[in-house]
Amino acid sequence: MSETFTFVIDDKEIEGCFGQTILEAAEEAGVYIPRLCHLKGLTPFGSCRVCTCMVNGRAMAACTQPAAPGMIVENASERVTEIRKSLVEMLFVEGNHFCMFCERSGDCELQGLAYRFGIAAPRYPYLFPERDLDASHDDIFIDRNRCVLCGRCVRASREKDGKHVFGFVGRGPAKRVQVNAEAALAETKVAVTDEAVAACPVGAILKKRTAYRVPVGERRYDHEPIGSDIEKRRTAAAE
Amino acid sequence: MGKAKIATTSLAGCFGCHMSLLDIDERILELIELVDFDKSPIDDIKTFSGRCLVGLVEGGCCNEENVEVLKSFREHCEILISFGDCAIMGGIPAMRNTIPLQECLDEAYINGPTVYNPSGEVPNDPEIPLLLNRVYPAHEVVRIDYHLPGCPPPADTIWEALVALLSNKPLDLPYELIKYD
Amino acid sequence: MSQDHELERSVRAICQAHDRDAGRLLDIVRQVQVREGQVSGAALDLIAEELGQQRVEVEGVVSFYAFFSEEPQGRIVIRLCGDVIDRMQGAERVGKVLEDELGIRFGETTEDGLISLEWTACIGMSDQAPAALVGNVIVTQLATDAARDLVRELRKHGDPQRLVRTFGDGNNAHERVRAMVVNNIRQAGPVILAEMEKGSAIRKSVALSPAEVVRAVKTARLRGRGGAGFPTGMKWQFTRTAEGDTRYIICNADEGEPGTFKDRVILTERPHLLFEGMTIAGYAIGAEKGILYLRAEYAYLRSMLEEVLDTRREKGLLGAHICGKEGFAFDIRIQLGAGAYICGEETALISSAEGLRGDPKNRPPFPAQKGYKGCPSSVNNVETLCCVARIMDNGAGWFAQLGSECSSGTKLFSVSGDCRSPGIYELPFGTTLGELLELVGAGDAVGVQVGGPSGKMVGPADFDREFCFDDLATGGSIMVFGPERDLLEVASGFMDFFIDESCGYCTPCRVGNVLLKERLDKVRAGLADASDLDYLERLGETVRTASRCGLGQTSPNPILSTLENFRPLYEARLKSPDESLLATFDIQGALEESRGITGRDSLHFRREDGRQNSQEKGATA
Incomplete structure (x- = not known):
């Protein structure tokens, strides 16, 4: 289970272990793959397709596709971003x-x-x-x-x-x-x-009765893009 | 070379986006150095005096008059900008889009709980522009070059956008200036 | 009160008759539907309670399938086939007559509760269109006067079966079928439509080891006949070697691709060959159980098929020790579908057979690893399994030399549309489309939809292409369109089909198809310019790339293939982009409702010329 391997996302080599999805392995390595239907702790669903990546040249949902040794994953390329948008x-x-x-x-x-x-x-x-x-x-x-x-x-x-x-x-x-x-x-x-x-x-x-408690300017995505928390892990690890 | 000209209009909107434009505060003096306002509620000029560099459109199209005005903006402006959520997605007026038109009119003029309308009729003067079947975002009616979302778009967003376009720079707004509320 | 009691008694009885097995939910719901004419909220609660499920889960299943209804339906449901081919042959006129005669619209039920009227997707009768399902009874070549008589008769005796006066050929006249359907076998070939002695192929198979059977199928170079062309031997190999104690062989008889009806003919005329193939498959992969997933539209064949299974059990061709082979036990059950094209997709089919919504499953795991009830399963097409039986009977070498270099064997083609002889043609791979068109009498074809809506629309430039897995691959649906047809209308009809049949699970298919159809119809209405063709291509490409299963990955094909092969048809309808209003903005359409309400015309955009009358104003400003 804990046996690890490496695969590539956007020219960066990252580590994954058997049983992990591409999305999970990427997240652990501080690479954010945009997603919507995925929520940590729930069975992967694969319905929104926002996490679509090109895996060895084929479109796949990163939230349901297991990571595998030697995979070449395209996450931030123009064509992938275009699909997600x-x-x-x-x-x-x-x-x-x-x-x-x-x-x-x-x-x-x-x-x-x-x-x-x-x-x-x-x-x-x-x-x-x-x-x-x-x-x-x-x-x-x-x-x-x-x-x-x-x-x-x-x-x-x-x-x-x-x-x-x-x-x-x-x-x-x-x-x-x-x-x-x-x-x-x-x-x-x-x-x-x-x-x-x-x-x-x-x-x-x-x-009910909880609306608008957080003022504009202090809300989750007011200053930093969604996924920043994951990406910071990578920066932190690099330092 | 004369100053560039700007035109603005509020279609099916609440003028809130125009208020936000005025919210650039003292920078309006700088703006006046850069541009002349042509057709706009700000100077109350009703018809285009000629071609404009930038047109700012607030609000979507809820009636034929809106379409007519938007069309003339497209014809007179080099760069047409949708500013505000109503122009971009219809906004509050578009909440009627899931309700049949007749039902909307009946609710507004006859059945609504606060309606006082002794005639019991829906106004139908020949001067009243026909309503469209639904409210259309501006870019579903004419080609729109740039969108500045927000309800209203922050003054800074409008300012940054205008300054960039007037100085011939690409419009590349920072993350914090694109907001849908 | 007693009515409630009656419902409770009957629903509980149905559930108990199915061992309260949630896996049999489709069968349970079907029986409730037939008995009660609906699956009411009360029935949902009862079924959920009996099966130990949640109401919303049962509701999810009931609401997924076209043949189930939460609202009350008439005792008889008339489902008129609304497929493109049927519409070409006058289905809409027939529909109008039915509406008038019944005094209801589509989607409604007569006041006396006798008859409901619905449109349905292709029911596999494109060679004898227009066709309808009346209850389980198939009515073919339905002319307008016949439609009128049909309603009058139903009103008189209420028995759909009595609408059938003459039986079709072959087993259509079988006492357990009694259908007016005709086979229309125009050309029989040596693989599928030849005769075979019952049990012969099984005997030869069990003389070999299972591994040798798999090898034979590989040597024959057999590939799946459903359209995707996956090598059958490889699929079996995966299933055979996957971890698990129980394995399943599932035959996909959910023939839903519009224009396809070959499986109907196989099921009618060659059921033994099919079951023989399934049994051999069971032997090869080590499965003891087989499931024939039969589309609901073919329910009229079920009783006869059950009889065939019984016969085979009696003859020792099913059951324990088949053909005397020690330790080889295999049996087959029939699972009826309930009206959902998506269930032809193998993982959706498995979901459906498990009593779930027909949503495709995420892959991996593949069915070969974890399929039906989590067990290794091989899902094979009807025609593929028939090929298997023939391969084992005649030899892999014999089969491999049939057909073309890249594709061995023969292929069944279901031909419909504008041709002299619609029907079934069994031809070797390597036959060209042009040769087939000549055979069917379609000399003036301008467009041919190869492989159904999920395939491609091709024109004369492609008529010399060969049918094979490397060139023109097809599950066998060939729809022919003559010079008087509007191919963009055809494409639009196909998009309607995909919108109706999408399971709605993933975003690109659920939303993208609606958007594709919207813009295609704008083009057809003259409300688009050149940029919209670009829009269609990009959007189509996104849907094709990002969709989760084969349905979404092929659903843009009606548009993409006509854009590729019939671009001038689009270009001829484009507006010039010089006007300030977008071509796609339909100002006249947008004002229509208001004109009706106010009783006056627009100030700016008068209806007469469709152009604004302030054009001059603008020019003088």
């Missing part, structure tokens, strides 16, 4: 992301990715889908306008909370997150302290 833009036009009044603004991973990539406006037309909002629960609400279908709540509820509060229903563009009840969130066993609630990377699952 395109995917982030797709997610922006797919939902109704009104950042200007969203409680998660400044702390949102989708937004963070867009900032990191310097996206000023998406190249695709906004789809403005009709989505609903579930505010039935006393402490939590779901705004499906902002859901990116990453499945983090689904997995966290199942794997961390042992509750199965969330699941996917429908398919294709009609796919959506559903709660484990006839009608609404209030009927489920969800609690405000659930990992599933904290797992949402965007403003789709939010705690």
Whole structure:
């Protein structure tokens, strides 16, 4: 298990061990691979494709692809970044992301990715889908306008909370997150302290009465791009 | 050579982005050294007097009048900039985009809980521009050269962008100046 | 109250009949659906409780498949095939007649609760289109007057089977099939459509060691017939040597690629050959269990197939000690699908057979390592397994000399569209597209969709290309389009198909296909300029590269291949980019609703000429 090997990301040789995904090995080495559906501690999912890398010339999701000796991984190249930007833009036009009044603004991973990539406006037309909002629960609400279908709540509820509060229903563009009840969130066993609630990377699952507590200028992505914490490890190690 | 000309407009916006433009504070004096304002609510010039170097567009297009104005901006401006989230993604006005138009009008003029409208009718004067089926971001209507996101974009963002463009430099905003809120 | 009680009793009984096995969820839900005409919220709760699952998991499955419905449906569901070929042959006119006659729209149910009307994707009857599924009964060559009669008859007797007056040829007339479907076998070849003595290939196989069987298949250079062309022997080798006690052989009979119907004909006419191949595969990889994953559209064949399995059990060709071989036990069960093209993708098929949503799985692990229920599994195409039986019967050398240098054997082609003789053609690899077109009587073809929507649209410049894995690779769907067809409309229809059939798991496929279709339709409507072709190409390339499975990786093909081979069709519809408004901004369309509401025309953009009347103003300013 602890047997190590080396592989290459963007011309840098890094170490990995068997059982690690490319994303995990890279992260440990202080190389940030942008991601959205991935959350440490949850089963890798591979749905957002934001972590797409070219691995030995083929596109693969770094969050699900095991690292292997001698792999040549392209992470920060222009063509890979172009694909990722395109995917982030797709997610922006797919939902109704009104950042200007969203409680998660400044702390949102989708937004963070867009900032990191310097996206000023998406190249695709906004789809403005009709989505609903579930505010039935006393402490939590779901705004499906902002859901990116990453499945983090689904997995966290199942794997961390042992509750199965969330699941996917429908398919294709009609796919959506559903709660484990006839009608609404209030009927489920969800609690405000659930990992599933904290797992949402965007403003789709939010705690009530907690909005806008962090002032503008002090929020997670106000000054440093998403992934900076990981990249600092590399700098620190080099020094 | 005369000073470069700037035009600005607020389409389906709240003028907040224009307020942010004024928020450059005393730098407005520097700006005036660099440029003349052409068509703009700032100087209340209603029609273009000629070609402009830069056009700043606040707001998306919610009606035909917006489209008409945006079109003339594209025709008169070398560089057209969307500034603010409404121009870029429709913003608050675009919240109506998931609701049928008739329902929006009925809510606004007839059914809304705070509506006082004894006529019980939706205004329909021939002078009122027709609404579009939904609110369109500016870059879905005309070609836009640069986008300055934010609600509103920070004054510094607008300042940096204008200074760069007026001095013929590439517009390369630092990380902290691209924000969607 | 008693109704609730009745529902509870029946749902619990169905679950118990399936040993409360969550792995059989598809079968359970199907039975509930058939019995109740819906899978209601109450049924979801009951099923979840019986199976020890969560309601949302069951709901996730029910909502995934087109043949299940949470809303009440009519006792009979008419599913009219809305595929491109069917539409070319008049499906829309038929649809209109059905709507008028039933007094409902698509997606609705008649007030008396008798009939629901839906569109469905290709049901594998492109050679006898337009076609529909009425319950499980297939109705083919459905003309408008026949559609009218169909509704009247159903209203009278309510029995879809009675709509079938004459049976098709061969086993279509079998007492357990009784279908009006015809085989349309136009050219039989020596591999798939020749006769074979039952058990002959198995006897020859079990005389060898499993490793020798794998070697024979490798020597025959057999490659998968589903389209991807993976070497079968290698797949078996991986499965055989993977760690695990239990192994599975799964036959992919989820023939969903529009325009393909070869498996329908094999299942109808050569079921023994197929089961023989599956059994040999089981022997080769060390599997005791086989699963035939049969698409729901072919449910009409199920009873006959079950009978064939019974016959084979009686003859000692399935079960324990097959053909007297000590220690070789193998049996096959049929798993019915429920209307999802994505389940033709092997890992999605496995998910579905496990009773889950038909989402493809992440790879690795590959099915050969961890497939069905986490066990090493080999998923093979129907035609591939038939080849296996023939290889073992006639010899690997015999098979290898058929076909072309790079691709051995024959291939079944399902030909439909604008040609004189649509149907099934078994031809050796190496045959050119042009030769096939001549054979089918399609002299004036301007475009041919090779390999279905996920394949390519090619034009006359490619007609001399050979069918083989190194040149024109195909699962066998050949759709022919004559000079009067609008190929961009065809491409748009294919994009609709992919949007409907995407599982929605990954971003590029779920969102990208919608965006591709939006822009393609803009081009078709004359609302695009040259830059939009560039946009389509880039977006298509991103979807192709970044998608998680084969569906998304091929879904941009209708656009990318027409852009490559039929670019002038696009260019002819482009706007010149000199106007200030973007070509893609449809000002007239954007104003239409307001005109209706206000009863007046635009001040600036009058409808008559489609141009703004302030053009002059702008010029004088």
